[in-house]
Amino acid sequence: MAKSLDLEEDCFTNKFDEKATMHARFNYYPPCTRPDRVFGLKPHSDGTVLTILLLDRDVGGLQVMKDGVWVDVPTLPHSLLVNLGDGMEIMSNGIFKSPVHRALTNSVKERLSVVMFCSMDPEMELKPLEGLIGDKRPRKYKSMKTKDYIASLFETFAEGKRAIDLVKV
Numbered sequence: 001m002a003k004s005l006d007l008e009e010d011c012f013t014n015k016f017d018e019k020a021t022m023h024a025r026f027n028y029y030p031p032c033t034r035p036d037r038v039f040g041l042k043p044h045s046d047g048t049v050l051t052i053l054l055l056d057r058d059v060g061g062l063q064v065m066k067d068g069v070w071v072d073v074p075t076l077p078h079s080l081l082v083n084l085g086d087g088m089e090i091m092s093n094g095i096f097k098s099p100v101h102r103a104l105t106n107s108v109k110e111r112l113s114v115v116m117f118c119s120m121d122p123e124m125e126l127k128p129l130e131g132l133i134g135d136k137r138p139r140k141y142k143s144m145k146t147k148d149y150i151a152s153l154f155e156t157f158a159e160g161k162r163a164i165d166l167v168k169v
Contacts, residue, residue, distance in 0.1 A: 005095060007131050012091065015049070019121035027113045029061065032105035040103035040111070045162055047153035049087035050118040052080055059111040065100040073101075086149070086164045087119065093128035094140045098164065122147035142167045 002011045029040040040061055055062065057077035063070040073081065089098040105111075120126065127143035144152075144167055153163040 001092075001096065005092065005132065007129065011129055011131070012049075012088070015091070015120045015124065016118070017121055017124075019123070021117075021119045021122065023117045023119075025115045025117070027103070027111075027115065029103065029105050029111040031108055031110055033107060035105040035107050038105050040105045042157075042160070043100050043102040044157055045098040045100050045164065046083060046085035046117065047087065047150050047163055048085035048117040048119045049091070051083040051085055052116040052118070053083060054080055054114040056111045056113055059106055059109045061104040061106060061111050062113075063102050063104060070102070085117075086153070086162075087126055087146070089164060090126055090141045090149075090167065091129055093132040093137060095132065100162070119150065120146045122150070139169055142169060 002009050027040070032038050043065065053062075055073070055075055057075060060072055060075050062073040062081075064073055065071075083101070084096050084098055086098045088096050103113075122145070124146050125143050126146045126149050128139055128141055133139045141164075149163060149167070152166055156163045156166065
């Protein structure tokens, strides 16, 4: 990714020092008799840098917003889905995008997924990389400590908003 932006090869990976964090979440979505009225997880983007997801091998339910339309993410047994989070969108100064997505329930089958959230050191400043800011590409995001961004993520999620909108210049 860094090479595609003509940056030093380790400019993103060097943000993951010994104080970087990784959290796992195991999701269980039981069958729901009214999937038209119940979200498994409402629309949001991930506040992390990267999210790695092991999807259910048989039952779909993950959708991504593309051009204002919800698109089903196909199930692919024994594979991992890597999702860019808000942290990567901020560091790339908006070049890479953090997709809005949601999880739906199924009326007949249960669904399982495992998610790994990868974030930088909570005390590290989350900001656009200097090599991606200039006269032709002005700064699009303010700087903020990673821990403060993650805290704002939980507040905005409860309100149905995106935390990344709070740090846009």
